[in-house]
Amino acid sequence: MIRRSFVFLEKVRSRKEQTIWQQGIKDWNDFLRAKEVKGISLSTKSYYDRQIREAQKALRDDNSSYFIGKLPQKEMWRLYDHFKEECCYLDIEVDSHGKVVVVGISDYYDTRQFVKGVNLEKGLLEKELQRYRIMVTFNGSSFDLPKLKKELKIKIDLPHIDLKPLCVNLGFKGGLKEVEKILDLKRPPHLYGNPVDLWKAFHASHDKEYLDLLLHYNAEDIENLKAVMIKMYKEMVKKI
Structure with missing residues (x-):
C-alpha cells in the first residue's frame, strides 16, 4: 500500500x-x-x-523513520504491509496509581515482557525497540507512549500505528475488549478481569500466581492486537 x-x-x-x-x-x-x-x-x-x-x-x-513527519499520523497504517515482518505490538499495564508495571512487546512470533522491579529499565526497552521498524498499539498515542516517555524517559523513533482511531474510522467503537467482541476474537474467561487488581494482589502477597496471570493477560492483549491490525489494514485498503 x-x-x-x-x-x-x-x-x-x-x-x-x-x-x-x-x-x-x-x-x-x-x-x-x-x-x-x-x-x-x-x-x-x-x-x-x-x-x-x-x-x-x-x-x-529499511528506513521506516523517513516517513515520520511526512506521512500523516492517521495514514501510518499504510506502512504495515511493507514492514509487517519488522513490526512490534506494544501494550502496557499500570498499577492503581497509573504507574507502568508491565510492558509487553511482541513481534509476530514471540513476546517479551518487562516487569517493574525485575527488568523494566529504560536501556532494555530501548534496545528491544531498536529491533523493529514500526509499532502497533491500541490507544497508544493517548495512553501507552506518553506514560513510557514520561516515566521511563524512553525515546521512540518508530512510525506508530494506533489502532483505536482506525477502528473508530471503520465503525468499530469502544476499547480493545469491545472491538474483540465485534470481531469475534476469543480470550480465556479468566482473562477478562482487571489487570490493576492482579498487580495489587501480587504486590500485597508476592504470590507469583498473580503476576503470571497478569503477564498472561498482557500477552493476550498483544495477540489480539495482531488480529485487529490485520483486519483493520484489510478494511482500510478496501475503503480507500
Missing part, C-alpha cells in the same frame, strides 16, 4: 491522491513515468519525483 500512497508528498491529501489515482497513476513508478499529472505543475511534479525517489530509497534501506 505504501508504494501506492501519495499523501506523504507535501500538500497532497486524500482528495488530491484520489485525483492522481483516477488518472491511471496507481503507484510511484507510474507517477515517475508520467510526463505530466493533471492538477500538478511541471515544477511541482519534478519536486514530487525527487520526494518519491527518496521514499523508494528509504524502503530499500
Whole structure:
C-alpha cells in the first residue's frame, strides 16, 4: 500500500491522491513515468519525483523513520504491509496509581515482557525497540507512549500505528475488549478481569500466581492486537 500512497508528498491529501489515482497513476513508478499529472505543475511534479525517489530509497534501506513527519499520523497504517515482518505490538499495564508495571512487546512470533522491579529499565526497552521498524498499539498515542516517555524517559523513533482511531474510522467503537467482541476474537474467561487488581494482589502477597496471570493477560492483549491490525489494514485498503 505504501508504494501506492501519495499523501506523504507535501500538500497532497486524500482528495488530491484520489485525483492522481483516477488518472491511471496507481503507484510511484507510474507517477515517475508520467510526463505530466493533471492538477500538478511541471515544477511541482519534478519536486514530487525527487520526494518519491527518496521514499523508494528509504524502503530499500529499511528506513521506516523517513516517513515520520511526512506521512500523516492517521495514514501510518499504510506502512504495515511493507514492514509487517519488522513490526512490534506494544501494550502496557499500570498499577492503581497509573504507574507502568508491565510492558509487553511482541513481534509476530514471540513476546517479551518487562516487569517493574525485575527488568523494566529504560536501556532494555530501548534496545528491544531498536529491533523493529514500526509499532502497533491500541490507544497508544493517548495512553501507552506518553506514560513510557514520561516515566521511563524512553525515546521512540518508530512510525506508530494506533489502532483505536482506525477502528473508530471503520465503525468499530469502544476499547480493545469491545472491538474483540465485534470481531469475534476469543480470550480465556479468566482473562477478562482487571489487570490493576492482579498487580495489587501480587504486590500485597508476592504470590507469583498473580503476576503470571497478569503477564498472561498482557500477552493476550498483544495477540489480539495482531488480529485487529490485520483486519483493520484489510478494511482500510478496501475503503480507500
